[in-house]
Amino acid sequence: MDSEESRCFSGYDGNRFKLVILASQRAHELSSGAATMVDRQGDKNTVVALREIASNQLDLSTVFGLAVQRCRKYLEEFAGSRGIAGHSSHVSPSRSSRHTGLGKSFVDNKSTYSASFLDQDKFLSGGKDDGIKGF
Structure with a gap:
């Protein structure tokens, strides 16, 4: 993850374990063919999942x-x-x-x-x- 994505989480005050579970599940969905909510920009599914969570585009x-x-x-x-x-x-x-x-x-x-x-x-x-x- 580059500095832009890491800045998205600099103010994240939630439980980091929760973040890992959510990102893992979303990356699994992306690997299974789910459509992305953000531009992929050549990133791996884990990074895309974190970017989607940071952008508040997921339920x-x-x-x-x-x-x-x-x-x-x-x-x-x-x-x-x-x-x-x-x-x-x-x-x-x-x-x-x-x-x-x-x-x-x-x-x-x-x-x-x-x-x-x-x-x-x-x-x-x-x-x-x-x-x-x-x-």
């Missing part, structure tokens, strides 16, 4: 919703490939002891696929509690 709620859908699909496929149902009986003891608490709610209860960090309202509000612990 960020929609982009975030698509990112959540993609994440949920991945988690469901991951759980299916690992044989994870509703309980942690399929997790080996050595693996669970190394990762104490990591993914615990995912393994213990299938309904928690939509973890709190995927809550759109919290995510887009820019509040202190985004549901992401340890950052």
Whole structure:
């Protein structure tokens, strides 16, 4: 990204992790053939996505919703490939002891696929509690 694009974000006071998720989703859409909202100018999809976000030409709620859908699909496929149902009986003891608490709610209860960090309202509000612990 050249200095022009970096200046677009110099006043950005939002969560940089949110920006990465939104830009990643939008770049994925562009790679899948979505039309750009700004001139491409020979830039890669990631740069175009950031420029689109900086120009406020995207509905960020929609982009975030698509990112959540993609994440949920991945988690469901991951759980299916690992044989994870509703309980942690399929997790080996050595693996669970190394990762104490990591993914615990995912393994213990299938309904928690939509973890709190995927809550759109919290995510887009820019509040202190985004549901992401340890950052």
